[in-house]
Structures are given as structure tokens and as C-alpha cells.
Amino acid sequence: MSETQTEKKDFGQAVLEEIIPPPKEGAPKKNIWKSISIPLLAILTGLLIGAVMIAATSSTVWAAFGVSIWKGFGTAFSEIGTAYQALFTGAIGDPVRIIQALSSGDAKEIRLALNPFLESLVQSTPYIFTGLAVAVGFRSGLFNIGVEGQLFIGAAAATYVGYAITGLPGFIHMPLALFAGALGGAFWAFIPGFLKAKTGGHEVINTIMLNWIAFRLTEWLLSGPMTRPGSGGMPLSPIIQKTAEIPQFFKSPIRFHLGFFIALFVAWLINWLLFKTTWGLNLRTVGTNPRAAKYAGLSTTKSIITAMTISGALAGTAGAVQILAVNRSMALGLSSGYGFDSIALALIGNNTPLGVILASLLFGTLRNGATRMMVVSAIPIDIVDVIQAIILMFVAAPAIIRAIYRLKKPGKEEETIFLSGWGGK
């Protein structure tokens, strides 16, 4: 970055450098523990509170407390133990089975024993895309709560291209369907971006409204123009062509697919865009310090619209990948609230692509494990939402975590992201 700037410095960049000094080399290495300690403690606290919820809502625990306090605590710990063990084996796999499979050397058995882990990666894939979508928004000072709607529109677009176009070879059809998904999401996010930039209509409300419109629209599409013949009015799309499928690596019960690696690649791409290009610097300046951006002559309007559009394209891709790789046809139960979860993801990952990947792996693992926990201990999967909300709260308010664990206050305040009020100023 310094090479390009020493030669030709235009006025805007010179001012920008005055306001935001370029990052020093080698400085962040020391702070690795500092930057992950808060999220780690937040996750730990979230899981602890989740454990309290499991115990407090269990009728067997209450019955045991009726007998004696010690029996009550004992039952509570065993209930929590069973639940979290199910969470672990559901998310990573049963260690005993994995070791047995490895020692037997049977390739199929190894794959099956590792399937819970692979399934966690499958679950993480949409999170990576949607987390990135929210992070790009945050970086430019925008709060995109409309990821859910953009995901639905993207998925619908990808589904349509996936089943309606025939006769294309796979290496054209699949990317085309993926691109259609990105385009659909981008369009759906362009609307609130445009409204924010041109009229000041707050993107939080507009994106939420567009979520509801997207749900109704897809419901109409799937039960009307895009319905599967013979589905009897049920909102369900036809199955996509074989050529549009994103390949899965293994046979049927294992759903691990190429989309995971596409997600990693896209994360790398976003990282490059945000942190290695002038465009990214400008975008981040608008996000962190709108006034400085204004004095530096940056166009807020353009930045808002592009950031929202890219954010929407990422969300749309999430939906497209989910359709093309996993579901292979579209129904209304496409998303289990990726849109809202992704806000927590982006914040826990500190709005960096690497952070988002790590947080996505965590959330994907949690959700995958929670499915098994629901089967074993009859604990509703929605407990994951509660845990996520608590984690998000602690990450957003590090002061609380510092107070609980008696951590020292950091010398310098972290970079805060600017979000505006309703006026959009």
C-alpha cells in the first residue's frame, strides 16, 4: 500500500493519511490474546448461562431439588453434562467411534464417523457468507438487517436459473445460477442502499420491511409461477438441473460440498477488497469517521450504495449455495434465521473476514450440535439463539466481561463503528 502512495498522492489520500495513520507493521502480533480474550470469555459465559437455562427448565432437576439440595445439584450437573455431551458429539463426532474407525482403516466408516464434523462445516457455510455480508455493511457504517430477505431473493433467483435453463454444460450452468443468486441479493440490498443514500430513509427499518416483502414474494413465487408441478399449491419449487448442482464430495448421508471452499475464497476476496485496496480504505473511512470522509472529499452516497449492494450480493450467494449444494430445490423453510444470527457473527468476528470465518465455524458447530441435543435431551434448538444473543451482548459491551472476570481496561479504545440515527445524517 505504501508503494503506491509515495508516488502519486492525491489530495484526498493525503488528508486521509493525516486523519487515519496507516497501520504499523508488526504491531498487532502482541495483541492476539487481547483481541480474542473478550470473544472467548463471551462464548464461555454464554454457554454457562445456557447451562443454567437447561437446568432451570428441566422438570427432573426440579423434582430432584424437591428431594434434597445435593441431589438437585447432582441431577442438574448430570442433565447439563448429557446435554452438552450431545452438543459436542453432534457437532464434532463421537470420539470413540472416530478412534475405532481410524484403527479399522475402513475409508467409508472413517467418513461416516467424521460426518458430524463435516456437517458442521456444511452448517457454517451460509453463516460465512451472511456474516461477511453484515461485516461489509458495518465497515461502511451500515446496519444490514435485511440479510434474511436478500438470502431468500438470491435463493429464488438461483433456483429459477437452476431449473428453468436446460442444455448448458455444468461449468457454465452452475456459476451462472450462483451469479443469479448474487445478483438477486444485490438488487434486494441496492433498494435500501439507494433509499438511504438519496432520501435518508434508515436502512434498519427499510431492510426489515424488505425482509417481510421478500418472504411474501417468495411465498407467492413458490406457490404460483415457480411452483413444482403436482405439488398441489404447496410453496415448493421444482428440483434444479443436475448441471446446476454444486458438487458434494462424498456419497449420500455426507453433505459436505464445494460451497464451503467457495465461501473461504470469497472471504479472502472480501479481505483483500476491504484492507488492501484504496476502495476498501475509503469505504472504511466512511464507516468509522463520516465527517473525515466528507472533508476528504469521499462520496458517501456512492460508498453507501456499493457497500449495500456487495453486502446483498454476499447474502444472495449464501441462499444460492444453500439451494445449489444442499437443498436442490426451494421451500419456505430455507433459512433458520441466518439473517439475524449473522449480525452476532459479524460483531463477534470484529467485522474482519477471518473473524467471521471463525465465528461462523462456532455458530455452525453450535447449531449442528444443538440438533442432536434436541433429540437426546429434548432441549429446543432455540437455546442457540439465546446463547448467541448473550455472546453478542458481551462482545458489544466488553466492559461487562471485564467487570465479571476482572480484566484490565485496554489503554486505547477499540475502533468503534459509527451507526447513525433515523435522520441518516
Add this chain to the structure above:
Amino acid sequence: MTTTTQTIKHRRIAEISPARKLTIGIVEVLIGLLIYFLFTSKLAPNVVTVFNMTPGGIDIGTMADLAVPSRLTLLIFGLICLGIGIFQLIKGFGRATNGMVGLCGLLLIMAFLIWQASGKSLNLSGMLSSAVLLAVPITLAAFSGILAERSGTINIAIEGMMLMSCMFAALVGSLTKSAVIGMLGGILSSIALAMLHAVLCIKYKINQTVSGTVINIFSAGMTAFISQKFLQKYQNLNAPPMLSRIPVPLLSRIPFIGPILFNQNLFVYLMFLILIVLQIALFSTRWGLRLRSVGEHPKAADTLGIDVIRTRYVGMLLSGLVAGIAGAFFTLGSVGRFDEGMTAGKGFIGLAAMIFGNWYPLGALGAGLLFGFADAIGSKLSLLGSVIPPQFMAMSPYLITMIVLAGFIGKGQAPAAEGKPYEKE
């Protein structure tokens, strides 16, 4: 807003720019043309639309059915809109501009109804009666927003508070077999969340939009968790008594208006009561002046000896209280049980109504009634067998919200200091 030399701006209706004047005029002319040509295009001259003027199941304050000649009425409505639009383009209505836009909107809706129900009968007063009922949660949410934002805190957590109150109202109501105690339980749960929001925003100074999102996610997860764990398993925990219609003596006997406004359940009367109390308390008492001063210019308020922090806590507390009533409406005043996610974005629409109403209680009521009306039309028209898919009618409140936010109706002025935590120097 960091400079010390700032002046306090008076709250006033923003000047109408020539560009907006032109746009509004053109839109009004288009509405006129739409009604005059499209709506009448396939109507025979002698078709009539019959409006029933008494809601079903009510025998006080009845009124005879009203039959209007469809085509003639539509032509007149179209001409009125055309006239307003042309006058707007030539001369402009000045302060009455927004009122005229509202009138055109109303005529458009009425024309749409006459067109859709031509040759059939439509229960107009039943529709208005349910519009008032549907307006209750939206208007109360808007009041909740006004209380929070007039004291300087953005509250996008209203949706979450409503949902929590919704569930607790059902739970407590079922346990105590009393709707009133159920409502109190709901209100308390909502206040608890409001206090959490207040602590996070005021004490820990975290971004108020993020804090609101934390509460929304938490609430969605927690209510779904408790609902699946208990309410669905034990049906008697989810069967609260409902508040029934209470006809107001004398007033309920007024034909047409009586059944719509004065033969409703407690929540409707509460809405009007809170409207009056809020209007007087905010704008005619010393307490209200202080609350507003904290939202507009906390530093000045602090200099004059007003406890800014305390006032903001009080504002949030009252905001939580009103949001609690709004939430309890769903279980106790409308449906009679709790369903997951049953607030369906009404809290956010309430925020839009607050912005629409320019942070004034009366304006918020007007906006709330408009949204309620849009909702009621949707459900009535699907009964009439309209050509328009029900999903599109269901979109209309969300679309109206977006159009309103885009500033077509006119941009309001948010309290100047909202969204910014107060730091005492």
C-alpha cells in the same frame, strides 16, 4: 454536534423543496389518472358497490347499508385527485401539502375498494373496526418509541419487548386465569428488557442499535425456547382468558362510528387514553419539557440541573411499559394464545409510524391507523376473491412504510441528541 457553539434548532416542519413539490404534484396527478381510467375501464355504468355499515355480530349503533354507483363515484374521485395534483403543480398547498397527499391516498384506497367490490358487497364498518384493532399494537409501539427517543435513546428493541410481553401475558394469564394480571406480567417482562436496554445504552454506552438487536435476538430465542419447552407441551399454560368487547354507554349507540370506536376491547381504549396522557404529559407539563430537553440538548439540560441519566432511565422504563401493553394485545386482545414470532415485525412498523408521525403522539396514531387499515384491507380482499394474490396485499403495510420513510410524506425531525450516550464532563 460536538462543538460547543451549537444553537438549539426549533422543531418545525421542514420546508418543502421545489423538487418535492413537483414530485408530489405528479404523483397526485398519476393517482387521479389511475382512478379515472384504469379502475373504471371494465365497469358497466349501472354497477353498484354495496357497503355494509354495521360490523357482523353487533346490534347496537346499527346503520343501513350504503349503495354507491361504482363508475360515477370512481370518476368523481379521480377528478378530485387530478384537481389536487394540478393545483399542487401550479400553486402548491404550502402547509396543507401533507394533508392533501393524505387525502389523495385515502381516495385511492376508497377507489380501490369500490373497484374491487363492484357488483358485490363489502362490510366497510367491519373493516374499519378491525383496522382500529390492528392499529393498536402499531400505535402503542410508536408511543413506546416516542417515549424512548424523546428522552434520547433509540429503541429498536420494541419488537423484542413486545414478543416477550406477548408470551408472558399468555403464560401468566393462563396460570392466574385473569387477563388483567396476565397483562401486568407481560408488562413487567417488557420493562425488564427495557431496563437491560437502558443499562447497556446509558451505563455501558454501547451502540444503541446493536443493543436493540441483542434484545430482539434474545427475545426471539427465549420465547421460542419457553414456548416449545412448556407452552406447546402443556396446552393449559397457553390458554389465557381474553379481554372481551366493552361497549361504552351512549357513545357506542352512535350509528357507524359507535361500533368502530366505542364497542371495542380494553386495549383500544387504553390506546386512546395513553394518547391523551402522553400528549398532555409531554407538551403541557414541566416533566415533559424536561424529558424532551434531555433528548434535544442534554448538556443544556444538565447545566440547568436536570438529571440526564435518570430522565433517560425513566423514559426507557415508560417505553418498556407501553411496549408491554402492545405485546399483551396479541395474546389477550386478538388471538387468545401465544405463537412463536407472532408480533411479525409490528414493533418495527411501529417505529416507522413514529417517524411518520414526526415523533408526535397524534401523528403516530394517524400513521398507526393507516397501517392498520392497510392490514385490514388485505384480509378483507382475500375474502372477496380479488384477482390480486393475498401475498401482495400482505406486503402493502411494509411497502407503505418504505414509501413513508423515503420521505415522500415529508421528512420529520428526530430528537437532536438521540442515539448518543451522554458523557458528563
